[in-house]
Amino acid sequence: MSAQVYYELKAALALFSKSPGALEDAESKRVKAVARRYTEIEAVVLSSPEAQGVCLADGAVDKAIAEIRGRYEDEGGFTLELEAAGLDLTSLTTALQRDLLVEAVMERVGARAGTVDDTEAEIFYYAHVDRFRAPERRTVRHILVTVNEQYPDNRREVASRRIREICKRLNNKPERFEEQAMKHSECPTALNGGLLGEMPRGTLYPELDAVLFEMKAGQLSDVVESEIGFHLLRCDAIQPERTLSYAEVAESLRQQLTEERSRKDARRWLTELLKRTSGEVVTS
Structure with a gap:
């Protein structure tokens, strides 16, 4: 019981x-x-x-x-x-x-099914090569000034003025971006010069995403507003969409295929075992 x-x-x-x-x-x-x-x-x-x-x-x-x-x-x-x-x-x-x-x-x-060897994994890779497409990614930094009407320095009008002053400084001296991020950004990424990292499409707020994926490498954006406040973006690098090579995926692919084979064999064994003992079949 x-x-x-x-x-x-x-x-x-x-x-x-x-x-x-x-x-x-x-x-x-x-x-x-x-x-x-x-x-x-x-x-x-x-x-x-x-x-x-x-x-x-x-x-x-x-x-x-x-x-x-x-x-x-x-x-x-x-x-x-x-x-x-x-x-x-x-x-x-x-x-x-x-x-x-x-x-x-x-x-x-x-x-008992054993591990998938390199030959089997490579055959799978070339038979399903479209599965190994890596989307375009962009390395991006940002500076955030939030909007919060409860705090004088973050009221919409004040926040807008603050971010535009930062933008003006950076247009004159774009190399100061990381310094300005550490001084003024209200995002935890400020500690790392505003670095958000490598971002595929659809990761950031839609307003930021739309701007970022129209930028050139090294370009500074105008002020962009999202639901949390005002941002400045800098696109540091562009990694184009590409197909991952077999060498890049070989180890993880062998492991994944081995695990899938193991699960299938275990389910098959369980199905047969239940048939023998009760006449019932496991379907999932």
């Missing part, structure tokens, strides 16, 4: 970000069905030959409990949540241990 209760808690949080007691009737029915399925899978997996000899790393359960505790403001809230779900620390520990063992068995089964 503790496994069912634990999986109800896990499913309620995962599906609806609620404790089981806060669920609507329809939500509760779905959570109970998912929990029953998890419980069935747990029993089948841990009874399989592949589960023999599987052990958890030292401290794995304690780490999992600590992560759950960390979601609550204090120990009292954690304890109340467990009680509301029909669990205590002992039953939670037991349920977590079994849950983690299921994951460990699935990892063991998946590992």
